[in-house]
Amino acid sequence: MAGLKQALQPRVVALRCRRQPSSFPWRRTAEQGCPLFRPRTQDPSPNCSDLTGEMLSRATWSLVLRRGPGIRGTHSPGGAAGGQGKMPPYTNHCAQRYYPMPDEPFCTDLSAEQRVLKEKEKGSWTQLSHAEKVALYRIQFQQTFAEMNQSSNEWKTVTGCVFFFMGITALMIWWMRVYVFPEKPVTLTDEWKARQLQRVLDMKSNPVQGLAARWDYARREWRK
């Protein structure tokens, strides 16, 4: 069991089954997962004459949207090494953290050995070796729980960008203080503020809970 668990630890998910390869290179990878790129079938044939209209609209979209994994893809576990041939996860065959047991298996196009293994799975499971169990798991699911729940380093990029823009803003404000802002009015000098405070206390403004309430008129000092 421990061995099985170790085998299912997060790592780069290599392509395990025959899926759509680079027949349609304009398709986005699984990490991008754009729902607009819904495939008509799970395994569209290389003969795609019937998909011309759809292809045109998608070709337009591909001009607008950036290719490649992008920032999110760079940071995601399989992103930098993710293959171009993965199907976009729009149907329920792809597991999500909130939908961990999808309806359809990940690989539907099985090779000969995989079909043999599926037949063997119909028998007693104690007969299966460790490697066979892992292979069966990989046929059924795209990622393990550990891989699916893996956190990314995206927060570091986001925090860095936030601080960077804060710094730029600070520089801009500093420049404005030096070159743009006018002189402060005379009422903000310490002397004026002192006389103002004296006047405010003399007229006993806000004597209930405000400023004059905190001044002790008998001892002529602030209340402690």
Add this chain to the structure above:
Amino acid sequence: MAYPYQLGFQDATSPVMEELLHFHDHTLMIVFLISTLVLYLISLMLSTKLTHTNTMDAQEIETIWTVLPAIILIMIALPSLRILYMMDEMNNPLLTVKTMGHQWYWSYEYTDYEELNFDSYMIPTTELKPGELRLLEVDNRLILPMETPIRMLISSEDVLHSWAVPSLGLKTDAIPGRLNQTTLMSLRPGLFYGQCSEICGSNHSFMPIVLEMVPLKSFESWSSSML
């Protein structure tokens, strides 16, 4: 007037403003409670490892979070309406003062017995005496007797203005062609400041209102000296 680093309202000078302060405390407490609860729930939702998202049926909590807000709203509405009606109560004012808003000054008229009227312009910053408040002082203050109910009739000669004195809980729009009434009673003597509260042009920020509440005797001697 307001003091530096002030967080809440200015201290109340009239009974209605006291009521408003208490009402504000009551309502703000409810608001803080609700906000704390919501923030707590959000933080719980962001830090959970649970992934179930398909709950279909939850009658009990649905009932609670329908009925409870209704009760909270009633608890806010009842004091609010009480104060609203209190502000409209008959109070038999002893004096009537008219104030007209202009661009960009206020003018006051005491016409109950004799004709007394004057304009009230802001004192520019360059002409302030040391210790005076910038953008708040005026040349002629509105001098009124304290502890007497006073009727204020507010209107405008040109564009919309608004006559506001926060420590008395007053804010009434000055609308050209219309006469708005509000009642004023101060329980303390002193100076009370306010500012125009309806955008009225370039000097909208520079037409303040200053009330000087004085004992009745002082008011009488002042008004006879002005005539």
